[in-house]
Amino acid sequence: MTLKADWEIVGSPIDPDSDERLFFTQHEWETVEAATARIIPTDHDPGAREARVVVFIDRYLSGIDYIFAAADGSGFLKLTGKFAEAWRARMWDMQQTYREGIRDLDAAARKSYDADFKDLTEEQQDRVLEAFSGAPKPSKVTLGTTEAVTTFLQGTFDEGLGFFPALCLHTKQGFYCDPVYGGNKDHMGWKVIGFVGPKSLKDTMDGTYDTTQYFMPGDYTWEELVPHLRDHPFQPAAQ
């Protein structure tokens, strides 16, 4: 059996301009594209639609061929053994979550507006998503306040998420991922928020991508930053 350390690199980076559908039906594709465009809307900057988030999600849901990009972004890792089994089971579940979620979204749209979700106005789509998420549409973050929240787990995995939280998470992933995954076309998601990311994953492996210009500018000494050092220079303890 091929060990995880020796997973082969297969395929190639995903083409964001592809209209080929690997998982979604045409209707599902259009519905998801419309919904992601309400999660990260287009305004004076591009949104999920332009960044090709729908391509990202379609490839992810298509099976286990697009789970982990190769380190250098030249293709994808071919999972084996128990890892392949675990991901296959997980993607099966997520496929059902999407299929049923899209069906429910259309049902909610038809109930309120007598049309499929993708054919509603943006305003109507937002109302359907509000009803669907069970909460009002989030309001703008304002400064000058303090808001407490509770404990936080590092890393966000999608296993077990319902349709709407999964769609919100996947939209962020598709907007901000490395473009090898099919989203964040031409790094447009990164440009919107001012993240100066690497041109390619390979650039993060060989020293090409260097972020030190975003560290503290100017000269400094440790004595200046840590005044304690001026009066108490280090001396090894006598042993």
Place this chain on the structure above:
Amino acid sequence: MAYSSKPEPVDAIVVGLGATGGTAVKVLAEAGMKVVGFDRGPWLRAHEHYSGDEVKYVNRNYLWPDPKLFPRTLRHDEHSVAEVFPFSPTPQLVGGGTNHWAGWVPRPRESDFIQRSLHGDLPGASLADWPIRYEHLEPYLTKVEWEFGVSGVAGADKYEPFRSRPYPSEPLRPTRFGRRFYDAAKKMGFNAFPIPHAMVTNRHKGRDPFNKTSFWNQYGDPSGARSNTLTTFIPEAVATGNFELRSECFVREVKVGKDGRATGVVYIDPEGREVEQDAKVVVLSLGAIESARLMLMSRSAQHPDGLANSSGLVGKNATFHEYVFAVGLFDKEVDDPLYGWAGNYISGGTFEFYETGKDRGHIGGCLISASQTVHPVNWVFPGRPSWGSALKDADRDYFNYAMKIGAILHDMPRESNRVDLDPTVKDAWGLPVARITHRPHENDVRMSKWQVDKNAEILEVAGARKTVPVYLDRMTGNTCHQHGTARMGNDPAKSVLNEWCQTHDIDNLFVVDGSGFPTSTGVNPTLTMMANAWRACDYIVETYAKGREEHIKVA
């Protein structure tokens, strides 16, 4: 399942090749012992397998344990049914948590070894002194700092106990948010300093530290900058010719002979075959959760309640730090950008609030540090809107205008906080998974509140226009720090290990990870764990293997 042919017996087996197992194989193999090391996960090649891919590392568990293969369960009291939850999801692969860690490696304080003497019987907690003191670890802290590679400025931490040598490597240039922290510390009159970092910035021991990508915490490092046992101690052990590494091999039992002593292990190889490996000494270093689990799974006529468990304490008194923090948002119309994604996670911290304060209503305290808010998909902004123009605006307005100050919460041990075997949930090998039972001590909750409020106060002094405090409500194990499940102590009725990490019950079984920590310390524990593992392995080589026995007397 058929047993394949049995490999030759060796001097020592080390199970789990993370921070402490990596240290153990180096020390034992360099001393000339024949060693076989096992890890359940893969033996990746850092320069070939690692890069800055947020989706892969942070969202899809390339390093974190796959929850379908390696589940854990969690409950918050004795009477509930535990639910599957990725508690303390430390990467299970060669190098363990040192693959993905931010790498804070501060030294413990003298007070960390004498919590019981300092605070007496804290009601509802099971405080205990360590059977060793800071002075017993100091030479080993220095060894790890130099051999493993730590960057820092000696003397900059006003509250550090004595040290015998400075650091081998300079710290990184501070980040912009780090600068804000230093400036706030000056205004408030406390000592800020660069937190010692498990990385090198020079060509220490031939390493090539080119990683300036800011893909750091949770990512693998393709360069030689990060101190990771995968790229340091493990190759050094292999180079001795005395060490054989068997990766993707899952040890499911420590075997014992008729006399109750350990004879070796049974493991499942990558083809699914069960294999037995014999050895004179068995060293466990799977982390405090999995070491306890393996001991509890290793039942026999001689050890009906699990291995080395005559005290009944295996798995109990488990402690886990929780990372709690406050985030500050700045005003892009007025303030300079902070680029919170830039840097190698930590930049500037303090021990100013670490020791017990008079008027705080709790004992102990925390190390705090300014740290990255990291990358676009998962950037750390609790309260980030989930969708719509509010989400897009929040990312556009604050992604480059946020900073975070976090605290490592020093939790109190309780006997009822523990690891045992889940009665129903099994892993992908059909074996019972670790069940965590944990309810924070009241002291933990108070400490979290006080420290996070202090962090928010510092953020405000640093210029933040809005603060978002994140308090402890329940333990999620988000630091991956695990301790206490096989306490060290002098009394076999009240502890599992002696002061050398040797089980009281079985002389040739050692547990060298954080399991032995009687209290968790309030610092990131890995440096302390590695130093302690080195100390225990020195004892194995210098004393135990020569048929002798020694003990440490503490006042």
